[in-house]
Amino acid sequence: MDDSAQRFPQQKDCDPTDPEQHFLWALTQIPYNHQVTQPVQPRIARVMSKHLYELGFRHHPQLQSKKLQMPYRGQQHTLNGMSVWVPMDSEAPEPPPQHNVKAMTREEQEVLKKELEDVGLIQPPQRHLGRTAEIVSYKQLKSDHVVRARDILLGENGGTEE
Incomplete structure (x- = not known):
């Protein structure tokens, strides 16, 4: 064997x-x-x-x-x-029920999904920050680049002196 x-x-x-x-x-x-x-x-x-x-x-x-x-x-x-x-004469126990997820209602699927998230087998979806957060982030990024470019042009904060 x-x-x-x-x-x-x-x-x-x-x-x-x-x-x-x-x-x-x-x-x-x-x-x-x-x-x-x-x-x-x-x-x-x-x-x-x-x-x-x-x-x-x-x-x-x-x-x-x-x-x-x-x-x-x-x-x-x-x-x-x-x-x-x-x-020796014992019979095998009944196996636990296997769920057919495709046959479940949407509500039953959501309950199962929540249970799987609670025990850590699947991760909950990441929250989408939305368009407003993206625009604010982009504006902040653009603003930081404008300030950095101005500093370099004026020779401040690491710019080269001639």
């Missing part, structure tokens, strides 16, 4: 005759209690799997009473703590 191709090692993909893979799937998300799991990095899990294999431990499918339930939200990665070990 290639770690880069499969971020979450799964039992069906691990070679039980390879000591580094024999327990690889079982060394994922070790539970501390009902709410906390410890992710184990794949390279470390391979070392642990080989160690257990060399000590004589073997998986017995007929004795297996738990399976790993993959995260139902977020990335399918060992750092996603939403994966849990559940009884």
Whole structure:
């Protein structure tokens, strides 16, 4: 099993005759209690799997009473703590609803947009300063250039003296 191709090692993909893979799937998300799991990095899990294999431990499918339930939200990665070990007969939870933005009303889209802005996933549009602000800025810029040109012509503030 290639770690880069499969971020979450799964039992069906691990070679039980390879000591580094024999327990690889079982060394994922070790539970501390009902709410906390410890992710184990794949390279470390391979070392642990080989160690257990060399000590004589073997998986017995007929004795297996738990399976790993993959995260139902977020990335399918060992750092996603939403994966849990559940009884073998447990069914996967219903995935969260996916919103069809195109089917939403304009008002619903605006509410969603506001929520995404509030959590920082999208930036609110920049306020347009309007034509008055642009004209004032242009007049100020023009005025500054006129003063600077006059100073240079008169030899003041850095102008050259002849």
